[in-house]
Amino acid sequence: MFGVLRGMGITFKNFVASYFLPRKPNSLETGGMVTLQYPEERLPEKERFRNFPFLIYDTKPDDLRCVACDICAKECPPKCIYIVRDNDEQGRPLKKPKVFDIDFTVCMNCGICEEACPFDAIFMDHEFEVGGPERQQSLVYHMDQLLKPATHFAKIRPTDHVAIEEKRRKEAEKKRAAAQAQPKPPEAKPPQA
Amino acid sequence: MLPILAKLFIYGVLFLSLVAALGVVLLPNIFHAALCLVGTLLGIAALYLALQAEFIAVVQVLLYVGAVMTLVIFAIMLTHRIGDMTIPQTNKQSLPACLALFAFVVLIGGLLLKTDWSILVGTGGSVASVNPPVDTFMLGKALLGEYVFPFEVVSVILIAGLIGAIVVARKD
Amino acid sequence: MLIPLEHILIFSTLLFAIGVYGVLVRRNVVGILISIELILNSVNVNLIAFSRSNALDPVMGQVFAIFVITLAAVGATVGLAIVLALYRIKRTVYTDEINLLKW
Amino acid sequence: MIDEPVLHDTDTLEVNLGPQHPSTHGVFRMNVKLEGETIVSLKPIMGYLHRNHEQIAENMSYLGSMPYTDRLDYFNSMSNNFGYALAVEKLANIEVPERAQYIRVIMAELTRLVNHVSVIGFLLNDLGAFFTPILYAFREREKILDIFEEIAGSRMMCNYLRFGGLKLDLPPSVLDRIKKIVQGFPKFLDEFEGLLTKNEILCMRCQNVGILPYDLAVSASITGPMARASGVNYDIRKIDGYSIYNRLKFRVPLGKVGDVYDRYMIRILEMRQSVWILEQVLKEIPEGPIINPKMAAFAKAPRNFKPPKGEAYGRVEAPKGELGFYLVSDGTPQPWRYHVRAPSFINLTVLEDLCIGHKVADAIIILGSIDIVLGEVDH
């Protein structure tokens, strides 16, 4: 009897508190109320949040960082990445993908492609409101949908952006120094971080 | 106008009760039959209301519909098997029973129609009753005064029936 | 009384006849029990109808109707208990399959 | 009809509880025979969520299985990561830096809080409380999941641990928020207990229902809070003292009866112990590297990680019981054999013994108190 009454007191306290302690909008702090009115209000985005991958380009979409090395496709645990390397007119392979598809119905957002990529070309996006009217077609993202500028990356993950820019700058310097020292450039080898 | 409507209503109820009663004995599915019985009982309760016997009407609903029928349906559920739909639900006595009962109804009905009921209900047959309607107060007084002995006997029977039912239906 | 007494009596006669038909014809014990309820109700209809005439002490009819209802309830209870016991032992509720005069 | 025995059941009813049933915690099926409401036999049927986890892992690099372990028991991905990382570290003999050890323990204990609090919420839902306890539980769980999201990038599928350390260091100021949560948690537990522990209806429903005797618990190799509720003093954190647990002070609550109520209470008490552990760890957490530099080299090329030939069994005290990973390496980038000892699955084996003789409603709460996650049962 008394246990029941105490429980009812607690629920009543919560009932009253929900009226007097509203949730602060757009914040993790909760008052008496926990509901967030989702489409209008959103939680602050966390920098490390990962959802589906995107391909990064520096200035214009043609000049993307991806060299179609296929490492991400190999390392992807559910094997949701499909890459075809581009060829030039003579049929020689180019360092850029012709086809780069990611099946978002299969992707499990683990972020291993981002970790494994030696060229910092693929990153996990914050975009999570993807959805389609049918089961698969609209959720297989092609290269034009996946390509996003580096500024987007700088916006969603500023800390990582700074670190990666720093790393790329250093690498470029090293390469330039090496090129100056040795006229013949060494064969492209995936650098290990 | 109002009495005519009321009369029509009562006759309608009586007719529906009879249809439901036929359903009780004729429907192959015993569960449907029991539901038809509920209909009949409600119709009879409506008749009681029309006869200004509200207490009996309410007791009819409370006891029959609320308790007895629940029990019956429970028993049907416990003894119902899937194959029951295909088994014939009537035995071979249907035709003789039908004839005999038809004769019975014709006989009694003729008798009833022939009898002059004016001694009981006053002349004209359908005028409002001579007796005032029995209210709950009178009924209560009668039950606990004049009829207190049968009342007690009935309660003893109820207890006996209760215990008997438990003893018979218990699993051991 | 809005409708003639004899009409109510005929109604109860018909109800009685239907009830008896059910008792005679139904194979299912539960069916027989609910037919008996019909018969008891036809009796009740008579009792109430007469109580509203000036033939009797008006209370008596209603008191007896109450007794009948109560006893019908008792009857149904015990009857259904027997049906359950029967079903448990014989696995049937059809009267013509229960013809051995023993459990 | 002649051959049948003399006494027939009037009311045995065979009911399939599940696989689409609101409280089988996923796609789990119980084939129940009822007499009235009492259970006379119960056959658990599982496998509806089988995803071939072990075979997939045997065709994948060691790191590739890490996100799959998240999906074993999707309530506690951190603990699963922990178990798998321990197994691989044992296999390849990898040292883990101090700070990483501490963060791992913080994550494991936070996961325990998440799991226990939501399990109790679900149990109450099974008992028929209309979502109130579970929503109070989720209110707290959200705070911890927000932390996980901030640290690892995902709320539930963390994929945070790496062999020899962690994927990333803690972001700044997260430690303070964890401290705040840990400080506030006892208060929440008090409220939660006030709502539930002394509630007569809960006591009536849970006490002396689904008793798991000590001997059965031992012989059926039940682990985790379920075993401890039956009085089995078996906590891998104490026995193995893995990671830094041997340095931490905590106590193991033990029940006497082993019924649903004891399982509930043991979880509450374990949460209080976890809060204690967290307080110690948060006070002592050192600075330093978060991953063994030897292993950091493999981050960009997981396929180059080839443990030496051999076998290893790494186990942790996951919130549901002993979670073990058994690995056999043949020197290739893929494990030759990968086996999961899933606590939910093994704890579920005693379900029929617990349920027989109880009512349907009890079967549901017994299942709820066993605390299964179908992702782990069917892996």
Add this chain to the structure above:
Amino acid sequence: MIFLDQIFVNSKKAILNLASAFLPTDAILIVSALISIGAIAAFGPFTMMYLTWFERKLVGRIQNRIGPNRVGIFGLLQPIADGIKMLTKEDIVPAGADKVVHFLAPVVVVIPALLVFSVVPFGRNMVAIDLNIGLLFFLAVSAMTTIAIFMGSWASRNKFSLLGGMRTVAQLVSYEVPMVLAAVPAILASGSLSTVDIVEAQGGWNGLKWFVFTPWGFVGFLMFYLCGVAECNRTPFDIPEAESEIVAGFHTEYSGMKFALWYMAEFMSVFTISALTATLYLGGYQGPWLPSWAWFMIKTYALVFVMMWFRGTLPRLRVDQMMGLAWKFLLPLTLINILVTGLWYFTSGLGLRLGLSIGILLVSSWVLVLFNRPYMPEKRVYEFAE
């Protein structure tokens, strides 16, 4: 004051006066009946719609949520949106179902739920029919719900439905007995079965002489309310439709508007049970200052609030515990309560009356608790291993 108090009665009278100008006397009677019927038929479903809103809002607040808030201001149009959704849903009838009965059951269940509104005194002179057996009528008619639920559960041909139906019957039949007995003290005290008379008997002390302020009245109120909660299948007695055990009990196989009818019956009975509890023990429409119907609504909705509060707090009982509570605790206690009520009226002197009745009730409930010891919670102590 009087104007406000009688505003609905007078407006009905005004309509009738208006009608009598060009209609015969017989027709006026019919019009009068139609007005009452129309008022109830509109009020019942309207109450149901807004009780769903009320419950969702309230339970939401208890759980630190907002509840419906998208459709209309404060989500006030949510019930209408739900209604439209229900109407447009596919009406599914299981293949093995008994189609006629499956269709009839939700219809049948709504009828008694609506009928009982006719004897509820909403305010002074605001009762559709003042039957002299009003209370009995209420109980009898609500007993018909059992049959309807049984029909639904049987016709669905679903084992969960069947289990739910069996549980329902067991529960409703068991709780009807203590419920009737718990109402007896009020009947004894007022000397009438008519709901209006019962309310009028509580009119003393400026409209505050409610039965609940006497010891037997308090116990009777608690018992009646508890049984009422069980009668309309609400938590902690929602065993017939326990969603975690038997999916949804008797309405597992219902969808669309039929399902809405089941819900309508349930919520209307929530309202009527609360209304009847208020009528019997909380003085119905009696009360100072406010108009009578306002008092009635305040009391009824307070009781409805408590029912929903129960729902937000309590887990449900098990079948045998629920039956045990009815037969081993409530039934004896209600019987003793009747005895105490009799004693109250045969003794004189406030001290003696109070002492005797409180004493008997306390001792008997303590004895009953002792008898029900197997159902009492145990205290547990836990060891810690290092």
